[in-house]
Amino acid sequence: xxxxxxxxxPCGLRALFIFLAVSxxxxxxxxxxxxxxxQGVRLVATTSDLASLARAVTGDLAQVExxxxxxxxxxxxxxxPSDLAKLKGASVVARVGLGYDHWLDKLLQKHGDxxxxxxxxxxxxxxxxxxxxxxxxxxxxxxxxxxxxxGLANPHYWLDPANAxxxxxxxxxxxxxxAPELTEKIIANRDEFLDRLKARRNEWEQLLAPHRAARLIAxxxxxxxxxxxxxxxxxxxxxxxxxxxPSPARLAKLAALIREQKVRVILHxxxxxxxxxxLLARRTGAVVLKxxxxxxxxxxxxxxxxxxxxxxxxxxxxLSAASN
Amino acid sequence: xxxxxxxxAALPLAAAVIFTGIHTWLGLQVLRRNVVFADLxxxxxxxxxxxxxxxxxxxxQSTGGYAYTLLFTxxxxxxxxxxxxxxxxVRQEAFIGVLYVAATAATxxxxxxxxxxxxxVKKMLVGSLLSVTADEVLKxxxxxxxxxxxxxxxxxxxLAASDNxxxxxxxxxxxxxxxxxxxxFGVVVTSSVGVAGVLLVFCFLIVPALIGTLFSSQIGVALxxxxxxxxxxSAAGIFGSFVIDAPTGAVTVVAFxxxxxxxxxxxxxxxxxxxxxxxxxRRGLRASGLIVCTLLGISGLWVVVAPAADHPxxxxxxxxxxxxxxxxxxxxxxxxxxxxxxxxRHKAEVDRLYDLERRxxxxxxxxxxxxxxxxxxxxxxxxxxxxxxxxxxxxxxxxARERERWYIGLPLAAFGFVGIAVIVWxxxxxx
Numbered sequence: 001x002x003x004x005x006x007x008x009x010p011c012g013l014r015a016l017f018i019f020l021a022v023s024x025x026x027x028x029x030x031x032x033x034x035x036x037x038x039q040g041v042r043l044v045a046t047t048s049d050l051a052s053l054a055r056a057v058t059g060d061l062a063q064v065e066x067x068x069x070x071x072x073x074x075x076x077x078x079x080x081p082s083d084l085a086k087l088k089g090a091s092v093v094a095r096v097g098l099g100y101d102h103w104l105d106k107l108l109q110k111h112g113d114x115x116x117x118x119x120x121x122x123x124x125x126x127x128x129x130x131x132x133x134x135x136x137x138x139x140x141x142x143x144x145x146x147x148x149x150x151g152l153a154n155p156h157y158w159l160d161p162a163n164a165x166x167x168x169x170x171x172x173x174x175x176x177x178x179a180p181e182l183t184e185k186i187i188a189n190r191d192e193f194l195d196r197l198k199a200r201r202n203e204w205e206q207l208l209a210p211h212r213a214a215r216l217i218a219x220x221x222x223x224x225x226x227x228x229x230x231x232x233x234x235x236x237x238x239x240x241x242x243x244x245x246p247s248p249a250r251l252a253k254l255a256a257l258i259r260e261q262k263v264r265v266i267l268h269x270x271x272x273x274x275x276x277x278x279l280l281a282r283r284t285g286a287v288v289l290k291x292x293x294x295x296x297x298x299x300x301x302x303x304x305x306x307x308x309x310x311x312x313x314x315x316x317x318x319l320s321a322a323s324n
Numbered sequence: 325x326x327x328x329x330x331x332x333a334a335l336p337l338a339a340a341v342i343f344t345g346i347h348t349w350l351g352l353q354v355l356r357r358n359v360v361f362a363d364l365x366x367x368x369x370x371x372x373x374x375x376x377x378x379x380x381x382x383x384x385q386s387t388g389g390y391a392y393t394l395l396f397t398x399x400x401x402x403x404x405x406x407x408x409x410x411x412x413x414v415r416q417e418a419f420i421g422v423l424y425v426a427a428t429a430a431t432x433x434x435x436x437x438x439x440x441x442x443x444x445v446k447k448m449l450v451g452s453l454l455s456v457t458a459d460e461v462l463k464x465x466x467x468x469x470x471x472x473x474x475x476x477x478x479x480x481x482x483l484a485a486s487d488n489x490x491x492x493x494x495x496x497x498x499x500x501x502x503x504x505x506x507x508x509f510g511v512v513v514t515s516s517v518g519v520a521g522v523l524l525v526f527c528f529l530i531v532p533a534l535i536g537t538l539f540s541s542q543i544g545v546a547l548x549x550x551x552x553x554x555x556x557x558s559a560a561g562i563f564g565s566f567v568i569d570a571p572t573g574a575v576t577v578v579a580f581x582x583x584x585x586x587x588x589x590x591x592x593x594x595x596x597x598x599x600x601x602x603x604x605x606r607r608g609l610r611a612s613g614l615i616v617c618t619l620l621g622i623s624g625l626w627v628v629v630a631p632a633a634d635h636p637x638x639x640x641x642x643x644x645x646x647x648x649x650x651x652x653x654x655x656x657x658x659x660x661x662x663x664x665x666x667x668x669r670h671k672a673e674v675d676r677l678y679d680l681e682r683r684x685x686x687x688x689x690x691x692x693x694x695x696x697x698x699x700x701x702x703x704x705x706x707x708x709x710x711x712x713x714x715x716x717x718x719x720x721x722x723x724a725r726e727r728e729r730w731y732i733g734l735p736l737a738a739f740g741f742v743g744i745a746v747i748v749w750x751x752x753x754x755x
Contacts, residue, residue: 129698131694162693
């Protein structure tokens, strides 16, 4: 036993060492490959929502950066020189499109890398394939009645969680185009995210089901996709022209509408001026509810799913409290 | 609705009356000191203070926010007081201008660190007079009454200091009363800017005071006239914004400007001394005639030179006399009217689809993604087709105007330039 053991001991130990060395080498190679991939794929998204979806799709396989800071008004955003630096070396650029992040075109032209410019393999316009609503036409329209002075349609499509499938599809395709070796992992990540999203969607829809057709007023026309998904009626918006405060005649008309239609909640965004909404609330008894239009715009909206957890939860609570 | 209109108008009007009360008095002193832009500079310095407070995590209306704003305003008041001493080597107004732009640029740099900075800067500029609350009105009335009483008690040394503007080496007494004035001025401006915004506060300060000084050099009479004009302009601005359905702050600023023009007209053409009255009326008539003839002459010439360009005067004439289709051939006229009708029809259909989709968000069965895409696609097509029809309308209107230029443009230009020549000739003719 001993001699056997003594004879097998060094052999077994060597084998163990070899096994450990090989395992470490393989693990190291895998880590190196993953680090190389992470270093190799750098995705720049114009908004925090697209960045959150990109993180869900790429996991730790890509470095994801955002241009518009969370809680800033994306429609009034002015890019800085540091944003140009972000685009340098980016392998994928994801944008909302529809004129919402129109300033990106100039940055991309200066950037000059054809791969992330329109038509390049790393260019993602996340609006492609989305069922758009409030469509105006292909040309720019400065007289839009929906409060958006630019673009083809209402651009807030990420606020319908069903659209995340199309958006993540566009992002995944671009990442796969620039790093085909990540195909399987990207597809697996996306599938896993969509499974979680589906489960949560059911919960959100159930939570708001008792409030179907609830009438709401919004400060800005941000919520039509959200309203469509959760069957809500946004009867009017306070800010008709983007960036122009409402006239007193409009406020008087809205006050009458709120009473007549029994509107209980006024939807507001954190970066919008509160005065008009609060004035209407004081006159009519409606409640001003701050919802998160984007990931990071409210402390609880830390990622794409949390954005809906917060918005749906807050709205359901406000509507329940108002009906009680 | 009428009840809402009155409710929405009552508090802003009360605030505007209170603002007019204190700002007219301060404005009269600003005019005497010849530092008209001191208000803008001080308001901007206080806005910088409020911005620093917001970035440091204090709400503008909080104690911390108010402390920051007051501290910056006090520094601004000290700088303005010191600026009188600079008058030996540099014009005081130039220094005030530099202070204004430096404070504005610093505000932009500070808000660059805050995600909601752009909104904050806009709010400081245009304010939100419409949403002033009863508590704020009470706070303003108490604060401004206290400052008003203080100024009334020390009115003599204050006015003496403001009269002493020519002194390039002011004595200690003048410096002290300058500091008192700028500090109290700063407190008022700081409080008012938060509600009314920099633009409107400038109007409250300067326009009623200007109107008052137009009619009287006595400060008491000028103050009474300024108050009356300020209250009338505020009421016209606030109620005017209801009537024309436009933002209150902007309409009130325009109402103040209109009040100044009207007051200037009254002063020149109605209340001027008898010997000046006839002269002023004759000059006013000539100036008006010259403006109208120049406008008509240049518009007519512009129609002749570039018939396809924008022509506001010609459009007004067309509206009064019937559209440009009168200058089209029967075939062109039919196409013109048809294109305009088709454009209207497309727009109506786009609106119908918009309402259909909007109602489907909460009524009946939910539209599928493909149905929504189809609606969007039809809306997009109709909008583009409508723009095509608009192009046809514009093209035919340009064709009409190419003919119209000889029938309307040329006579208009001739009328305008002959009118100018007649007015100039009668002006130069020996009396």
